[in-house]
Amino acid sequence: MYNMDKGTIKVLIRSETNITSMADHFSGNSDNRWQNYKKTIGRIKKPFQIIIEIEEGSNFPSHVAVDNLQLKHCVRETYIPCEPNHFQCESASCIDRNKVCDIYRDCPEGEDEEQSCDEIPKDARCTFEDGMCNWVSEKRQDSVWTLHSGPTPVDRTGPTVDNTFKNVTGKYMWARFHPKRTQLGHLAVMNSAIFEPPPLYHYAVQSNFYNTCQV
Secondary structure, eight states: SSSSTTEEEEEEEEEOOEOOOOEEEOOOOOOOOOOOOOOOOOOSOOOEEEEEEOOOSSSSOEEEEEEEEEEEEOOOOOOOOOSEEEOTTSOOOOGGGGGSSEEESOOOOOSSSSSGGSSOOTTSSSSTTOOOTTTTOOOOOOOOEEEEEOOSTTTSSSSSSSSOOSSSSEEEEEEEEEOOSSOOOOEEEEEEEOOOOOGGGGGGGTTTTOOOBOO
């Protein structure tokens, strides 16, 4: 993001009954580089959507881009023991088990991305390389989320490369604001698909997955 020091980013959770709660709310920055973000959303009992809401500040031009979205630790994942906290690849090499089902192919044959990854909700992990994964930009007169690759048309209105491949061919979501804005506080809002709630072991205090679901 860039020139968002006076802007805000909100992560909201919307239930199937249209009740919306705030998961996170923080100020932007002008670092102008890709940054990792995670937030524990905890126990959720009903199907839900994740909403990303960007509010511009007074600086111009500003931009926010999003790539490589994941819901992590929301379902129990299967690991083949190698050493404690490791996964054994078919080549006999070992990788950290946190790298299993994390989108990236860490084993030589990529089997770390085939370990019951289909238990993870559809569209819960998205690099945007094959489309928007059912994320939808809200229709607004002054802003829109756009699937984009490479540099944005105007300097300093977006990143130059994506976060997945880190080159100009990779795709990412770009919050695009109207260049001739007339007032501050414009919003760019993107809604996820509806996800089923995490399994019941998220409610067991003795479980390793207790209250671990993150975005």
